[in-house]
Amino acid sequence: MSTNQMVALLGEMAVFVKVVETGSFSETARQLGATPSAISRSVARLEKALGTRLLQRTTRKLRLSESGHEVHRRCVDMVSAAQAVMAVSGQFDPEPQGLIRVSVPKAVGRFVVHPHIPDFLARYPKIDVQLQLKDSYVDLIDDQVDLAIRITDRPSPGLMGRKLIDIDHMLCATPEYLERHGTPTHPHDLKVHNCIFLGEEPGDSRWKFQLDGKKVNVNVRGRYAVNHTGARLDAVLQHLGIGSLPYFTARHALQQGHIVQVLPEWKFKTHYYCGEAWVLYPPTRYLPPKLSAFISFMAERLGQEPTLYKKSPQEPELSAPPYESPEASF
Template sequence: MRRWDAIEAYVAVVQEGSFSAAAEKLGVSASHISRRVAELEAHLGTPLIFRTTRSIRLSEAGEQYFQQCHHLLEGFLSAEEQISRQQSEPAGQLKLTCAATFGERFIAPLLPEFMRRYPKLEIELHLSNQLVDLIRDGYDLAIRLGTLEDSSLLARRLCDRREYLCASPDYIERHGIPHTLSELSLHNCLVGTSPTWLFQDRGHRRELRVQGNWRSNSGPAVLSAVQCGLGIAQLPDYYVEPLIERGELISLLTNYRYPHSGVWLVYPKVRQQLPRLKLLCDYLIEAFETLPWRSTARADR
């Protein structure tokens, strides 16, 4: 048994979620992957994966083995890439994940120029509002919004963002302006991905659970409802700043506005030395400095 090939096959099965997907990723047959994993299990004397017709599940030993092998494999690939970088232009794959609307609006449009600069790189961009496990799912980079949870992941700040509480002039004319946080209970609050809104009240962070007759996991859908006069919403700067400047939306409760939160480039520690990842992070940070909606945030600091 070629131990390293078997380990690579096993890690691919766990990351891709199936033998067929792992085979496609590595460019071999599914039967080849199955044989390699079976050889590895026989060598170790314990099952690593429990197979069903529709899914796979790791044994306790399989989970421990994956964590160790994943780090070894990443170290090997990182060493290869560093040598390759010294000899030629960057090459290889980068797998990214980002919140859907933010990714569609800001990340995806920036990637073609990056690809033109480095044509030997391959980019896979996954847009989803679901939080993925970067290590388990094999991602090199995540673009995450807001406050980061404590973890073993590393992060670089991409830019600042802020949330605005706003409503249309038509809604304000019909229902009036709330002057305190408690008065929001008298209004129709349009809920996005979270029913909890964040404010700053007399220097302290305050979370307020709101209610209304409209809820959507799509920022553009909530924005459309606000523009139509359906209610009040809390939306990020890149949606509403131009509309507020033109008077199409009205900013509310500005004294309670929470300070800037971040947009972050998050990646596993084992990816830290990947030259292609550093190139992408540097490129995105530089590109975000020139985005139009960033100028207002910089002026407000």
């Protein structure tokens, strides 16, 4: 392919990126001030020049083909590089702007991220935020998400990102409950207590503990199980029993003395809301200013709360091979 041909295709590549972003020819046309047929022809010209089908068109949605997924990743780098050039030249507004779609687990979004959003919006008046609170797995491309905050000790190998905080899980109860029913001194003491647990799977009532290399598993019981951390906190505050809670949910009640930690010397092991919180995004050489601003802001804010979380040091960016979705769709 000649240089002239490549230059002629730069515009088509930018249009292709916008189509993937919006998931629609008509919405892309609306945003770019063109017609849907013109957008469709632009993508068709790019496909013809590259000799490969980039999009699989159905009556309901557009999907990236296998080759389209890789082409899209490279085209995103091109668009980001163009924005960087404009910023250097002074022709592009250096102030971060645009919409950011962020997917966050429900409780983390409500108790950890959401409280800082007003200050973020005040600092960056040209950025809009769409916070999507969901516990189900989110595909960054398929679900049209810019950033995903996930609790994991092993981030997806095909993504880039930054560790924000460590998240602990703990057992809590009110002083009133413990005064009436006694304070456990060993995990096995929980067998005679009313325990408030997740209740989604049979294993949720099997609590696991570790101390100095010693592991103890206890089958607990209770009259109330609920799969929402805020509801479990409220149940604990109502003196219903000993509940399992993420530290970020329990922290304010702990600080105010409304509840206390149970078996604090034992590490409570669970797969639910426990581990490292990472903010992740598709691999790119040029991170858009709006995303960089959001990541830096959250890392700064959460890093200023050492008494509420385990403070995470400045983490290098996680660099990995391109992420490939199980279904290359958007």
